Amino acid sequence: MVRVAIIGGTGYTALEVMRLLHRHPQAEVKVVSSRSESGPVSSVHTSLSGMFDFNMTNPSVTEIAELADVVFCCLPHKASMDAIPSLLSAGLKVVDLSADYRLSDPSVYEKWYGHVHTDPTRLGNTVYGLPELYRDRIKGQDLIANPGCYTSTSILALAPFVSGGLIEPSSIIIDAKSGVSGAGRAPKLGTLYAECNESFSAYGVGTHRHMPEIEQILSDVSSENVEVLFTPHLVPMDRGIFATIYATPKAELTEKQAIESLREFYSGNPFVRVVSHLPKTKDVAYTNYCDITARVVKGRLMILAVLDNMIKGAAGVAVQNFNLMCDFDETTALL
Structure with a gap:
């Protein structure tokens, strides 16, 4: 059983990731984080009532690493690149649903997103998470850039x-x-x-x-x-x-x-x-x-x-990448 944390748990993509992982036989969501919410997950996403009734928290990286093995990072761009280096240093695997690691050139990122990339050495070295093109490269990676x-x-x-x-x-x-x-x-x-x-x-x-x-x-x-x-x-x-x-x-x-x-x-x-x-x-x-x-x-x-x-364009392909990273059948929880 792989323990999962979801960072940035209030958005639509986080909702869909949780919905898919709830039926995943080899994954258990242990942490759903939010800086703005502290009540039960199901009070923010009422469709998850009876499925995720534990509280959202705002844990430190150390606390996440104690509770989880893999992180689905559902933060917006810029916030992801601030969080991900510490998550990786703590030994966590990360599927990043933002755009922060998709582009290869830091100058291209800065031009189109209006920010200097603070983790530029990973650009060009992070595998783009489109399994139909990069399946073999995704397997075993610690960081995957989920596509848009x-x-x-x-x-x-x-x-x-x-x-x-x-x-x-x-x-x-x-x-x-x-x-x-x-x-x-x-x-x-x-x-x-x-x-x-x-x-x-x-x-x-x-x-x-x-x-x-x-x-x-x-x-x-x-x-x-x-x-x-x-x-x-x-x-x-x-x-x-x-x-x-x-x-x-x-x-x-x-x-x-x-x-x-x-x-x-x-x-x-x-x-x-x-x-x-x-x-x-x-x-x-x-x-x-x-x-x-x-x-x-x-x-x-x-x-x-x-x-x-929301599925093949975000949460579904993220779970597909999770399956490949963890050596599960690629279709688990998706068919």
Whole structure:
């Protein structure tokens, strides 16, 4: 039995991690930390009543190390890099759900996040936690950088085509939509009900922080430098990501060949479903699946991909990484 601590326990991702780990036969949540809450976990996340009724605390690193073996760090960026070096020094394994360790270059991190990275030597040395691409590297690691939801959708959709050299690497346009939970639980003007209900809007045009992350990983799996135009949109639904992606094939490509490329690339990967129909966000809601299909229209490749931003886009892939780190079956608690 692996003892688990969850740091930053009041948010949506922490809720979903707890929900998944509650049914994990080889994990036991021993600590849920918060600086702002001190009552029972189930008083903050009422859906966990009868499951997690012990109190949230604000323990020291030493206290966490006495009670846990693995930490799910659900803190926001900047706060994670402040906490993680001490957690690792105490001998804990960490799955970090923030963006603090995803990028390889400290100067790129500073440009897109507006902060100097205080633990720069780990950038470029921390394994990116997308099992479909880095499964063998994740196993046995002490720190995993959990990917973002937009990034997971986009990278999973494009990886077979950039790794196979099938598309022009600078022709990629990603048109992506997210449910409101992707903005987190803290109240913000743009995600208030009266602001986003019955509305549909773009945001972060040309400035969204997931763009360099997408480019970095796709360039890593390709033999070429990949550039993308990425535009996120807010949809008035609770959860889900839908990405419609456009790219120019290097040579004539049929729809059958495109779908076969996806099937071949993801053969043996339990959580990527290559489908022939047009996927919907409801198809993957509350699951760890990413559904992908492809079309060829007027000589252009279109890739359509969906996943649940809170599960495969956050907590589910975090548990998938936890399973690989601890040498458990990758699908434990996720099917």
